[in-house]
Amino acid sequence: MKFSLIQDGAIRQVTPEMFLMCFRYTMTARIAPTCNTIGYNYLINNRNFLSTSGPQDGMKYQVSLNDSSTVLELKPIKIILIHSDENYQPGDCVRVFPSLNKAIVEEYCETLPQSGSFKCYQDLRRHWKNIHGYRIPEAECSYYRVRFWCGEPFTYPKLCLTQNFPIITPMPKSAEEPVLSRFIATLKTKMPYFLGIPLLIKSDSENRNISANDVSNDTYTQAVSLCTPTQRSTQQKR
Structure with missing residues (x-):
């Protein structure tokens, strides 16, 4: 209404793929600039990340659906952006x-x-x-x-x-929890509602993936269930 938009054609049925696309867009738009999107499934936790050198806190994430929830899998990481002091040339x-x-x-x-x-x-x-x-x-x-x-x-x-992909490295186990907690707090603050209904966040058990070669590279994936409006309505009908 603010931009005088007019509906063109009938409202289509929402597919799981469309729902996930809309959820991903809404989430990344709401949490910026505290967390900024890089590539398809990475977030970097720094408002001034473009002008910051060295490792920065980040998050690898994946959004999926199950019968009752939207599942957001989170893995805290370090991200290093590679900027060149040299000028690029035509054709580069x-x-x-x-x-x-x-x-x-x-x-x-x-x-x-x-x-x-x-x-x-x-x-x-x-x-x-x-x-x-x-x-x-x-x-x-x-x-x-x-x-x-x-x-x-x-x-x-x-x-x-x-000219290069960012360097992505795992975090030590001891450093993951504060980064994960800050992200969840940001999500709760910036996106308390989705489609006009409160977003309920439930933390699931952790899936541990350990590198057999180097214990310092232990990483965890935290699965967070997000109860979204469409799924809550389905549960109530059941």
Whole structure:
């Protein structure tokens, strides 16, 4: 209603795949910028992660459904972003945040190209905040025009490009619990409701995966059950 949207066609039945897609989008949008999405199933727990060097706390997650709940599997991790001080050259292959999809560099720009849809750096910052949840630094940096496999080229700040996947490493067992607790607290605070109904969170037993070669690399997966509106309604009907 706020944006004067009009329904086009009949309302389709919600499939499990559509429900999971909507839940994932809602969750990642609500918890940003405390936790920012990287790739398909990683979150990094730092508002200023793009300009931070070294290991940062993060979370690997997977969302699935069972008969009674939405299950969110969580594994605390360390994430290291690899940024280059060198300028990329036209034709270089890069990966773009937040999707980490591949693109080809077409042009290097010291200042924001006037031919694009952004009139100034603040417009670009606002776009990244509204679309991706990212809070890119206030200090303006250089830019690149990159092209994906089809369509027109897009303008990206250099900080939002990389030539390598982030380095993902496990956490020691003793360090996992505080990171997991902070994430659950953020989820409860930022997303107390889903589809207008309170989100109930129930922690399940842990599934332990131990590396036989190095005990310091012990990792755990914490399964968290989220009772969502559709499933609660089904339970009540039963």
